[in-house]
Amino acid sequence: MSAKIHARYEDFAEDFLAPLMAGGICTIGRPLTVGMLDHFSIATPASSDAELAIRDSLSQIGGAVAPARYLPFPERGAMALAMAAHNFVFITDPELDRIFTRGSREKVMTWIAALLAEVKVPKTRGEALARHAVAERFLKITRNDVEVSNWAASFSFLGRPIPRNYTAMPGLRRIKQVTKSRPLAELLEATQRGMKAPPLPRYRELFSRSPVTELIHADTLGGVSFGLANLSVLSDPALRHGIADAVVKRGVAGYAKPFGSALRNLSALGPPPEFLYCALAFIAEIQILEVLDQRRGHTPKSVPAVGDEELFAGVLPALHQHQGALSFMLTLETRDLEKVKERARQLFHLAGEDAVRFALTILERAQPPSAAQETHP
């Protein structure tokens, strides 16, 4: 059995995981189960090229967010995410719509759930970045649907290679090929019709298992919350800065609502002060970086804020008024500080006084980790 599992691993690592990370054609084989995870978490591919491609991509993608001396591979959480990603692609196979195969999607969905359940909160920066690398690449996977037509008929090849005889003698047979690249989320949406357990929520759950990815792509994924996984990642200053920098590069406007809502929900739960600190420090750093990144050609947009966006926008003005433990965050160079203050004044008008006061109350409750430890031994 273990031989079969390892053979499956070799196929998975070489044909799916390596192309997923380094780019190329990811061949989807038979689905993967949670029973294989133990083996997959310790195995390494026999092909050194595949291993090198995987490790190289991990370092590149993870290093773009935060410096990490070592990104563990194989890492159990990242491997589970990769296996779940493979299974997600598997259930989009249109061949599964045939008789005798229709139930397989439901079963694979249970395997996906089991795999995602195995992904725990990352404990190290390396683990978080390794998962982010896998999830980040998984977000970019697409399927090519090709429509081949000749003088007599047309044929569709959905995510499968085109046999040579279909494209032979293209001039004589007047062969035409129309290729459409479809992202995975679109395929899953088309697949979930008639399924008892729709795959999209699970698909969203996969990214929640990678806190770095979830925070960076909160503008498109939506529904982010400052849970334990996210806050543990944000407690690392290097990761927090890297995520904030990535957020600013993507444009802060789309993050106001999800992060404002997440902060409101976190505040309502009455969390420990250090939790509030991590969330507030993250939002404040985004807003400060947004101002300071003007030197690189980025200009912050002044979009009138409503609802949760008001709270998000109110964090920087509140921090400007704050005189407590978090005031050290505005210890900047004079010229930078003037710019940040000017931005705070703009955001004050956008957010409104109520939102700023609310943010200020949250700020008063927040404590940096060291200070929190002194207060709550």
Next chain:
Amino acid sequence: MINAGVPAPTHATVPPVLERAALHQTRFRTPGVSPDARGVVLGQKGLVLFPSVDRLVAFLRAYGDEGSLDELLPSMTIRRLVTPLKTRELMLTISAESSYRMDRIAGVAKLAGGLVFTGTSRHFVKYRDATSPLGYDVQQLLDEAADLILYHDTFRQLYTFDRELHFRDLVFKLTPYRVPPNDEPVPPRLWATAEIGVGQAILSYLFRWQVAGRAALAEWPSQSAFEDRPRRLYLFDITDTPERITKLFASLPGVKVFSPLGTSFAVELGYRHPIALESCSSMFEDDTLHLFRGDGEVLIVHPLPPFAPVRSLVRSHLAVEDDESATSGGTGLSANIEMTLPLKLAYSTDPWRAVIATVVPKEQREWLARMLYALPPNPLGALRIAVGEDRIYMLDPSGIEGVPLGRFYTEVAPRIYVPAGLTLVPAVTPNVLQELVQGRGDGHVFFEPDGTPIAVPHAAFGPVSRKMLRALTVTSTTAEPLVTPNVELPLAQYDAPRTFPLWGVPAQDGAAGDGE
């Protein structure tokens, strides 16, 4: 001549023309006349009849000497009249306004040999005299076709208007007459004109004797096609002129000295205009200069050319030799400057302006080195330095105050510097100064308080970093720019379809040992 139009009137044979006006008389045969507040018969106009121009001029001169012609000018009209016998006379009409004014005119006119009348349009009756203090009225009006009919106590005359003489033309056509020399002091301010040939000499003379004055070049277009160039004259406005210089200029051929009578008109010195020009100053525009020469020519300078101080226009030469020792290598500076005309440095109480250079002696070189270590980046970057043999020249276009060493210099002209607190005399303009300093090329000229100016080649100046800092020994290393790899996107492709896709999947129940 006065009664030329009427044959030999005699009191015995001809009935009197006029009758005396009575007190409180309100009705007159003369049209347009009425008694004024004093009961004097007065029309809207007053008319003075002169037999010749010299009498008219005598009247104008006498009236101008006594009062002001300016009050008459707005309503004054001078016409030449023709009698039916084709004799010509001159009339001067003014607005009567009041009998007081007419009394003054009548008094002066009698002195000049004129007859005074009053009326409104065509019929003028004799103005009052000692015989009839309230004036006269005609006994019978003449109904003849004429432009003007005058009624005197001894005659009545018809006149036709010949042409009008403008007062301004009259003034400009009159030739000033020479007045005998007297002991009156020369006026402190004089105008003078000089032909082109002697203009520069006058300039130098004025400059040499430190006579305050301004000069301009006036031009008039050619009067005929035979003149190949416009007429040009130097025009001088001289103040506080010593009497000897005035006499000298007045005796120089080609030079005319004028005594200003007003702000914009003057008569040649030693001459007097027949009419008191100062009493009719309103006739002369302020932006035009009228110079009445003794020979009758009137120089009208319009518009006024720009005047410049004499000291700025004087031609002088200053030769500067480049200091070959001031090179980019900083080997030294020791140029000598030869000045053919002494431009001197004098102390000035003016506030310091454009202090952009300093010269640091070699004794302060150590201090300068310490100072450079403490300078902020911006002043240090703007500082340009040239190292001489015994001194260091430093320039900072934004102000040299950041280097409080050496002697500060102000820039009086582009690349010409004088010590702060001093100024160059004569105070030539920057443009003139640049022309004076010849042969300096593109160098910077520093005037020394107690020596000759020194020219430093422009190429000798460079940033402090290049001039003062020693070269660094560096170790070469290799570095490549960070390249962001363009990673290919993953593309999903399914395996071959199977009839039962989940068959053969190991560990389906979660245990690695189970499956199939």
